[in-house]
Amino acid sequence: MRTLDTDILVLGSGGAGLFGVLHALEADPDLHVTIAVKGLLGKSGCTRMVQGGYNVVLSPGDSIERHFMDTIEGGKWLNVQELAWKLVSEAPIRIRELENKYGCFFDRNPDGSVHQKAFAGQTFDRTVHKGDLTGIEIVSRLAEQVWAKSAVRLEEHRALALIPARDGAGLAGVLMVNMRDGAYVLVRAKATLLATGGGPTMYRYHTPSGDKSCDGMAMALRAGLSLRDMEMVQFHPTGLLAGPGTRMTGTVLEEGLRGAGGYLLDGDGKRFMFDYDERGERATRDVVSRAVDDVIRAGRASPLGGVFIEMKHLGSENVRRQFKGMVERCADCGFDLAAGRVEVVPTAHYMMGGVEFAGDCSTALPGLFVAGEDTGGVHGANRLGGNGVANSTVFGGIAGRAMAAFVRRAGRLCDEDAHAVAAAIANAEQPFGRPAGQVEEVRERLYQVMWDEVGIIRDRSRLMAAQGSLHELSAHIDAMGVGGDRAFNLTWHDWLNLKNLILVSQSIAVAALAREDSRGAHYRADHPTASDLMTSTYTQVRMENDELRVAAQAVDFTHVRPGESLLQAAE
Template sequence: MLEWHDTDILILGSGGAGLFAALHALQANPALRVTVAVKGLLGKSGCTRMVQGGYNVSLHPGDSVERHFMDTVVGGKWLPDQALAWRLCATAPERVQELENEIGCFFDRNPDGTLHGKAFAGQSFDRTVHKGDLTGIEIINRLMEQVWARPVERLEEHRALALIPASDGASLSGVLLVDMRSGAFRFVRARAVLLATGGGPTMYRYHTPSGDKSMDGLAMALRVGLGLRDMEMVQFHPTGLLAGQETRMTGTVLEEGLRGAGGYLLDGAGRRFMLDYDPRGERATRDIVSRAMYAEMRKGNTTPGGGLYIQMSHLGPDEVRRQFRGMVQRCADCGFDLAGGRVEVVPTAHYLMGGVICDETTATALPGLF
């Protein structure tokens, strides 16, 4: 049996991008019928909730959008689409201010009341706005509350199966979904469909994304003939927790801020090795650090678990506990002392840099799909 559902805007995915899109659509036109479809529960699935480190934004004295932009394109070896990279950097201050002033997020502050900028690798300025080391939970919880307070239709535990073109093939008609509770198929007709499904390289042995990330959105776009780009560009995060094959905690991220704050990467013999590969040491970009770690692992300079170590104790155990409470607790749950000892880590597949080709407005070659 096929059920039918009509809406103005259908948003596939309920991470930060999807929920923000729903709020912005209703802000632009409160009369719109907006529907969010998600594999799991709204605000409880996907990757935004898992974000630890923070949000890069040029809001601090001495920083600028231009400087943020140059860090972005230089860190990407000049491969990013520069129009899109500029749009990302230029609109970041507006998004963070909106998160605080309208959505209700509370980010960490300096003693003078200004937003605190955390040190992250690959940056020429400490610009990462954060909520401790659990920033994603703060953002997604506040967005979720705002969406619940508005007339947004929710199709929870619905999996998108296919993008359905119009009969003439010139535009998008809607999306075929399956209700994972009942097994019923549902066709949602929409005037516009927003792909907010994310990526997620979960095919690797060690990976960070949640298990529901299977790149369905990209697969559906490819099946209707849309172009994808940079699909080989998989970012590896250098410090995935290595806690053994018996736990799903293996592969989860120990956040970038640990290295940004001055953490050391050590080989199995306790030797710091990153300065052999880059003068920035552990604060080099993720691709450089991950490749250096793999090189050391291939040489056999590994820990008992087959990885390497991250050490924070030289910064002072109490200071580490203060700055990285969530990370200290995560490591303690797996039997490691992050504040006073060493923790085994391994590079872990973190982010898919590629995706559907679109313009600066996110419009694709298929009218009606963004």
């Protein structure tokens, strides 16, 4: 095992990780910063896949208070309000930084001002974008900046475990495996940023890339940290339905289509969203996803089992100009988004839940910071489209500055707990030397369990069945072997992915069973209404003696209480 020492270690190269590196080095250029990524820097992570845009208050007709209230009401009052306020108040700073400092160029109005489009669930059109390829623009520019810095890059290095200090005084570092040669690497750091992203790829239809396997959340659970709001998995209502046998199925067709005036039609060509919500297609993602699911279950599905999205009434040339990336993606699959109809289905998109953290991105484990989709609390029960990339960049920047301050104030390299290192290596080595099994069969079974039993609509009986099935899958994967050596062994990494996905799936199921009401993305058919907002609680999941425990904690209304509005106070 090789050992490396660094001042700051950043896990992940999406918006949160890249901003963490840049802001740490801006706070103290003399810091030794290392960034580790499971794939390739600039080519990995969910931020790169963002189509829609970035919610930010720029217009004189908008306000921070209005964006805050949209975020809290969209989150069904489960948000950590201090975190939501940081999100909306720092987003204008971050968007100007992206353009003026890092070279991002967003779409403009004829007068030269930044164009902001409509996104569902918001009372003002505040979504900044670069066509429908916003994430590529942001990550490309940020990656260029990181490449130009002195940061050490560990590409194709997979994080396996958070390693505590031998004296129990916090985090010593992270055990990794170099995917290229299979060698283990221990990176000791004075401060570490967990920014690996979430990615609910345990569902049959999902939008994140296949390398996303909730590694950060799984490592946090095993390290004794608590996760909150894990039942809150967001389903995007319009995932491309390209038919069986293609990974394109589930790819998101972004919310701007509905924001611009796109129609959702059932299999008979009837527009249906106003039967479910007065906002029609511009209702929040949870509402639209349940409506689509209801139409499908009622036998009114399109030929491939979804519904249609139609844009041609907006003018085909206009659609091709506004949504170039999606028009081309649909054309690659044989669909004409601009002048025809495209079949779509709800698809698992984002996890509102994650590691509990403070406003400076610190966690209960000294030396560990967290930002982006690895975190819980910012979005509550439902993330507004456009708030995700804002979350990553805002809190990535906060984390970078906070880590630099932590290193100056209290940072030290700690000797690692050798027993924890040995246990983590033994867990990773577990499948070698055993008869090889079929990893793909486990993946397909996981897809089925999570989609059918822990999906868009839930109830006690299905959730209880899911817990039994997930326990069996966990035992099955533990008993399964893989062949070959350790160098670029993709089957081994599939096995490691599934270990993490099954654990996080179990945390989703146990939290969903514990929450006996319906809030945002979590809908219980046997408890279809929300409980009293004034006595709102959030779920907290942690691992004790290898068992998941769930508790209910009261929501603290620090800025505004249900029935009140910051908008009234601002006026």
